[in-house]
Amino acid sequence: MSDDVMLFDEKTHKYSSSGVVYTSTTQLLKKYGLSANYANIPAQILQKAAQKGNAVHKALELYIGGDQSMLGLVEEVDLFHNYVQLQGLDLLMARSEEIVYDHQYKIAGTIDFQYQDGNDTIIADFKTTSSLHLDSVAWQLSIYNYLVCKGDVLTYYFNKLKVFHFVNGRMYVKDVYTVDYDAVKGLFEANLRNDPVFIYVKSTKLISDTDEVLVGQLLNELDIYEGAVKKIKGELSNVMSRVKENMLTQKDYAVRTPVFALTYIGEQHRKTINTKKVKEYLINQGENIDDYFNETIVADTVRPKLLKSKTTIIEAQEKEDI
DSSP states (O other): OOTTOOEEETTTTEEEETTEEEEEHHHHHHHTTOSOOOTTSOHHHHHHHHHHHHHHHHHHHHHHTTOOTTTTTOHHHHHHHHHHHHHTOOGGGOEEEEEEEETTTTEEEEEEEEEEETTEEEEEEEEOSSSOOHHHHHHHHHHHHHHHHTTOHHHHHHSEEEEEEEETTEEEEEEEOOOOHHHHHHHHHHHHHTOSSOOOOOOOSSSOHHHHHHHHHHHHHHHHHHHHHHHHHHHHHHHHHHHHHHHHHHTOOEEEOSSOEEEOOOOOOOOOOOHHHHHHHHHHTTOOGGGGOOOOOOOOOOOOOOOOOSSOHHHHHHHHHO
């Protein structure tokens, strides 16, 4: 058996690989008090709710896998089907009930639903509880996100999290916030050490180590893409120069193809105000220049700038890791 094979025992709800039992996401959240607290609810009611939830999850799994037999029989499947149709989601590209895990931290879990919505990768969970505990869901989905990304911080913050909440004959689809990457990693490390409690203290640094790496990676990627775009625009300009010469020679000023349209626009003369002369004139007339200005407020921001050198940020980071 391959060391990378993850087994799941439905009866015991245990994950294992090469004989080693992994901590499930549910167990991890419960261990550190991050899951919803149902201590005051009678066991009989909890058991009934769990049975219904399992049945709904199974029906949705079958539907996502292409089984249409649940339509008209399971209310939650009908609600989900309508959403899929309205959003134009491609279930052929979706994944349901996928087991994800991390061998280093010995954590495993099963994701209800993963799909593409335009350019966005969505990691989602189905809930059938009477109320939605958003913080607990955020931790659960953020753990799944970490496991899907295999710890890659850049991918972690690009993925989006959603919850499909089925309650009282309706389905609510809500965006879920992403728990800080360092917090999720800290939770894994606490469990690996078997700490009795988990306390995450966010760094008081102006920029965390994780964000420092992330900003560096993003600025490098942006620089690469901007360079590629500049090159493409230059090549396009050269082609347009040749096309313009042909248009002027043949006196034909429009081109239309199945993909694009080109229109020749003749030389234009534009006039702009000489602000220096206008200011001098107003001062000479005894006018208050401020009366002629429109005032706008620009929001404060932090402006990132890539510091180019012979060694790129990524190369520097790799050297630090050695």
